[in-house]
Amino acid sequence: MTREQLFAHIQARQSYLCVGLDTDPGRIPQHLQREPDPVFAFNQQIIDATHDLCVAYKPNLAFYEAQGAKGWESLQKTLDYIPDTHFTIADAKRGDIGNTSRLYARAFFSEMGFDSVTVAPYMGVDSVQPFLEFEGKWVILLALTSNKGSHDFQFTPQEDGQPLFEKVMRTAQTWGNAGQLMYVVGATHPEKFREIRAIAPDHFLLVPGVGAQGGDLRALTLHGANRQCGLLVNSSRGILYAGGGVDFAKAARTAARKLQEEMAQLLSELELL
């Protein structure tokens, strides 16, 4: 999916919501536990209930890997079920030496069919480059994450004064362009979005941390949007587990709808519709 197509979907659905499919088998409602593949059955209903309200789906791979081979099958079925009109993100946070990153890239892009993968920057250029070699696919590089530990290294000033996350963002722009590279920027740092837009005016940002982690949608949107919106804001637990009974999908839809309505309002204020 190109950047222009993604923006067209955002305008059509008046939404830049990404639904995080972090499906925890222990939190799937009772009545689905008897299904042959409860994780897939759950995801299917979540997708049915939210697809007109969001533009992207992001399974975090840990939730599937924790189930071994079975989890891998649930993931593939889920991915195949997501409509082509939605951007798909393998939230994998991978990154290894060149020949190994190449294998991960092939697995996520060619074999499974994801549009994008989240990649960790620590190992540098040859750990990221293999993911950038796939036409029409995207790298979403960790820049400023939403968690407490983001303060350990990401904010540390380098000798030239810029914090590590800024160095990561600037360096990565020499590896790929805004049509193939996005950044992860946590919603828990809303005050940073203006700075980040100065460094990367055209790039899309994947923004986790709204909802359970406490980020502020309005603040980050007003500081972080660009003229193609440039934001994919993720919510996982706040949507998936909005309800816990037989009507979980309805509750998920209500939670997603609430975010989408806020987003529509913000897009309209920013004159992006």
Add this chain to the structure above:
Amino acid sequence: MTREQLFAHIQARQSYLCVGLDTDPGRIPQHLQREPDPVFAFNQQIIDATHDLCVAYKPNLAFYEAQGAKGWESLQKTLDYIPDTHFTIADAKRGDIGNTSRLYARAFFSEMGFDSVTVAPYMGVDSVQPFLEFEGKWVILLALTSNKGSHDFQFTPQEDGQPLFEKVMRTAQTWGNAGQLMYVVGATHPEKFREIRAIAPDHFLLVPGVGAQGGDLRALTLHGANRQCGLLVNSSRGILYAGGGVDFAKAARTAARKLQEEMAQLLSELELL
């Protein structure tokens, strides 16, 4: 496995060799391709041919993930086949927000039964901590990697002058001790081992990059060993693909034997036997 047990195995086998089970289905000899699980059949013969010459096995998970659900089964069978006398490393380079890292930790430690996991430091304390909560299990944190991209961020001086990899090493020592934390330090930086020993005198180092990547075993051992050896030196391609025919396991044994003999000589020079 404790640090003392690991050192006892090193002394008994006169070896600190780790065999990297980076099994590429495309490079498995022809005669094994008809097996129901060629990857497992290959690994089984490699383990049979090398277990008395090494102390650890390290499958890189990319090679298994690239095969989807089937690969996950080959990995579990391989892990179950490795003798209890060997230290096992899930080379996964994971790291995510706390609740997600917890899932990865549970998958690799409790469900699969690995002794250790490689973890990326970029996301900081709460991405690493969940792996340190498992009694008797190990985190192997990326510090200075063996690849070209290690020069992009790991060597960059922070405002206090120390390079990022040193900051990572020092910070991580406030999270865990030398009985549960190792570091990855690439063999391609032999000149750095003396400095690294000053920062972490007691920690084991996992050292990739000997063989295909060109690292120097003698130099890194003389600069990097401590009084419990403190090194696990990995070779993957140099052993697995030493031969390509029906006698691949014999060729693998010869390659592993060569490294083990050099290691025995170095351990003896260092009076560690």
